Amino acid sequence: MQKIYSKPKSLRNVKTHYCPGCGHGIIHRIICEVIDELDIREETIAIAPVGCSVIAYDYWDFDVSEAAHGRAPAVATGIKRVHPDKFVFTYQGDGDLASIGTAEIIHTANRGENISVIFVNNAVYGMTGGQMAPTTVEKQKTKTTPLGRDFKLHGFSFKITEMLSVLEPVVYLERCSVHNPVSINKTKRAIKKSFKIQLENKGFSLVEVVSPCPTYWKVTPVEAASWIENNMLKQYPLGVIKDVK
Amino acid sequence: MTEKNRKKITENRKILMCGNEAVGEAAIVAGCKFYAGYPITPQNELTAYMSRRMPEEGRTFIQSESELAAINMVFGASAAGARAMTSSSSPGISLKQEGISYMAGAELPGVIINMMRAGPGLGNITPAQGDYFQATKGGGHGDYHIIVLAPASVQELFNLGIKAFDLADKYRTPVMVMGDGMLGQMMEPIEFQKTENRRQKTENKKNLSSDFYHQTFDKPWALTGCKGRKANVVKSLYLKEGALEDLNNRLQEKYKKISEEEVLFEEYNTEEADMVLVSYGTVSRICKSAAKKLISEEFKVGFLRPITLWPFPYKKINQLAKAGKKFFVVEMSSGQMLEDVILAVNGKSKVNFYGRMGGGIPEESVVFAKVKELLNAKNL
Ligand SMILES: Cc1ncc(C[n+]2csc(CCOP(=O)(O)OP(=O)(O)O)c2C)c(N)n1
Numbered sequence: 115m116q117k118i119y120s121k122p123k124s125l126r127n128v129k130t131h132y133c134p135g136c137g138h139g140i141i142h143r144i145i146c147e148v149i150d151e152l153d154i155r156e157e158t159i160a161i162a163p164v165g166c167s168v169i170a171y172d173y174w175d176f177d178v179s180e181a182a183h184g185r186a187p188a189v190a191t192g193i194k195r196v197h198p199d200k201f202v203f204t205y206q207g208d209g210d211l212a213s214i215g216t217a218e219i220i221h222t223a224n225r226g227e228n229i230s231v232i233f234v235n236n237a238v239y240g241m242t243g244g245q246m247a248p249t250t251v252e253k254q255k256t257k258t259t260p261l262g263r264d265f266k267l268h269g270f271s272f273k274i275t276e277m278l279s280v281l282e283p284v285v286y287l288e289r290c291s292v293h294n295p296v297s298i299n300k301t302k303r304a305i306k307k308s309f310k311i312q313l314e315n316k317g318f319s320l321v322e323v324v325s326p327c328p329t330y331w332k333v334t335p336v337e338a339a340s341w342i343e344n345n346m347l348k349q350y351p352l353g354v355i356k357d358v359k
Numbered sequence: 360m361t362e363k364n365r366k367k368i369t370e371n372r373k374i375l376m377c378g379n380e381a382v383g384e385a386a387i388v389a390g391c392k393f394y395a396g397y398p399i400t401p402q403n404e405l406t407a408y409m410s411r412r413m414p415e416e417g418r419t420f421i422q423s424e425s426e427l428a429a430i431n432m433v434f435g436a437s438a439a440g441a442r443a444m445t446s447s448s449s450p451g452i453s454l455k456q457e458g459i460s461y462m463a464g465a466e467l468p469g470v471i472i473n474m475m476r477a478g479p480g481l482g483n484i485t486p487a488q489g490d491y492f493q494a495t496k497g498g499g500h501g502d503y504h505i506i507v508l509a510p511a512s513v514q515e516l517f518n519l520g521i522k523a524f525d526l527a528d529k530y531r532t533p534v535m536v537m538g539d540g541m542l543g544q545m546m547e548p549i550e551f552q553k554t555e556n557r558r559q560k561t562e563n564k565k566n567l568s569s570d571f572y573h574q575t576f577d578k579p580w581a582l583t584g585c586k587g588r589k590a591n592v593v594k595s596l597y598l599k600e601g602a603l604e605d606l607n608n609r610l611q612e613k614y615k616k617i618s619e620e621e622v623l624f625e626e627y628n629t630e631e632a633d634m635v636l637v638s639y640g641t642v643s644r645i646c647k648s649a650a651k652k653l654i655s656e657e658f659k660v661g662f663l664r665p666i667t668l669w670p671f672p673y674k675k676i677n678q679l680a681k682a683g684k685k686f687f688v689v690e691m692s693s694g695q696m697l698e699d700v701i702l703a704v705n706g707k708s709k710v711n712f713y714g715r716m717g718g719g720i721p722e723e724s725v726v727f728a729k730v731k732e733l734l735n736a737k738n739l
């Protein structure tokens with residue numbers, strides 16, 4: 115009998131702590147599949163963020179560094195400059211990347227560091243209990259926007275990936291999602307493309323992944339998929355934002 | 360490095376450097392592979408020096424977007440196994456505290472240079488010693504210490520600059536070299552020959568560009584890709600019950616060992632003295648000449664200069680206190696090291712203090728007069 119689906123080698127055989135319907139587990143797995151397919155597990159150094167995925171190193175079976183909240187791109191810069199021949203990527207939530215770490219992601223991108231960034235946009239601060247994130251959408255209720263996000267009062271949903279697109283050294287940006295199988299496949303292709311760009315020394319790339327957080331959206335995992343369709347994709351349209359020439 | 364200076368070094372002649380450049384060259388000599396910094400006076404000469412010297416040696420220089428980014432880049436470079444350094448002055452060092460705490464928690468080596476200026480807040484760019492508490496008592500959040508070295512000359516900035524990297528690797532801890540604006544910007548001749556490690560190793564080596572003065576350490580914990588081994592993780596997060604307490608206990612054991620083995624100080628005439636002048640860095644130069652003048656007038660005065668501010672020479676000062684010596688502490692602060700001297704003396708003797716703040720520099724004549732007055736009054 116032919117085995118057509120199995121656990122990637124780069125993914126440890128352990129249970130995760132993620133809530134039912136959370137996107138982090140899916141994205142972890144896709145990353146590991148890509149790393150296995152590119153055969154770079156032993157060359158990989160990842161940087162885990164502060165957020166729900168802080169203990170990603172308990173799930174990934176390759177070298178990982180923690181970073182202070184938002185500083186993953188700076189830590190990645192240090193690592194990549196010491197080991198330009200290794201494969202280095204950061205994995206960051208929207209609070210981590212688009213709020214406290216805004217300066218670090220922009221300047222790392224603008225230096226054209228040859229790294230890959232996986233940016234998980236779940237429109238909320240998961241780890242601290244569901245507060246407003248920079249990416250929280252209009253009217254979305256969170257712990258700190260109990261009446262819903264009011265753009266006039268709380269600022270607009272932050273489009274950091276679009277912002278990065280104006281930086282000259284940035285070679286590839288794509289926004290994907292993991293709310294259905296077709297999207298998951300597209301996300302995997304995008305991540306593979308980003309990783310290959312680094313392996314070919316082409317420079318900075320980032321894949322934004324719109325990802326469900328049923329717990330703090332207060333919906334079921336099944337409803338979370340349509341929540342993404344109805345509430346997030348208008349503000350965060352999927353597709354390539356910038357591509358290699 | 361200029362050809363002229365390179366030639367002088369190979370001929371074992373002195374070269375003239377400012378303190379900021381000397382500590383930069385120390386990093387080069389110690390094999391520092393990564394430097395990141397953000398401009399701030401009075402340490403700009405160091406950032407500028409590294410921007411030239413690091414690429415010359417095929418190493419990495421980054422002018423970071425902030426001090427936060429710089430220290431976190433150093434975190435990464437160090438996690439990757441390289442010797443790494445950042446530098447700043449007081450306001451920038453406040454920003455680096457986040458990264459320093461994370462490095463202490465993750466047990467990462469790294470060197471931080473602080474050329475102190477006067478605060479609080481933006482203060483101004485004049486020399487000061489107001490960051491003593493911040494440097495020696497932890498500085499960032501959590502229960503940790505870093506090693507703090509306090510040079511008093513350009514030569515010592517160079518020597519301790521090299522030593523900082525060795526201590527950092529030996530104990531897997533951040534090490535701070537703490538000077539002030541005066542020390543960073545003044546020029547003095549330095550002798551490369553003076554460094555302990557070098558003396559043994561340079562005999563048959565004429566070329567100075569490479570890293571041969573320092574010790575090398577294995578770093579099996581470093582992130583290099585997991586080829587042929589289990590995956591490494593660099594982290595300071597410990598969630599399992601008791602795990603964080605275990606880490607803290609391990610850190611405290613390390614700090615105890617450092618306190619026992621790495622204390623450095625300079626003393627002069629302390630045995631004969633009734634009164635010992637205690638000071639560090641720039642101020643110690645003033646106190647040393649005041650002490651010498653007092654001695655020449657037959658006053659029984661000694662001089663003690665902590666070189667490691669953490670670990671602090673508590674034992675030495677306690678011994679002197681028990682032997683009946685009184686103390687006169689001088690600082691460019693409201694009396695921060697003073698608290699450690701009082702702790703060390705532990706009520707066994709009297710401690711006097713003279714300090715200036717906000718960029719004021721204690722004058723030799725004032726130190727001289729104050730100590731003389733105390734000694735003449737006999738009720739110390
Ligand atoms: C300096 C600092 N500030 C705040 C926190 C608390 N904190 C931890 S995770 C987090 C936000 C995480 O949100 P996000 O990046 O969106 O990731 P998610 O948990 O949603 O995956 C915050 C504010 C912290 N750890 N450090």
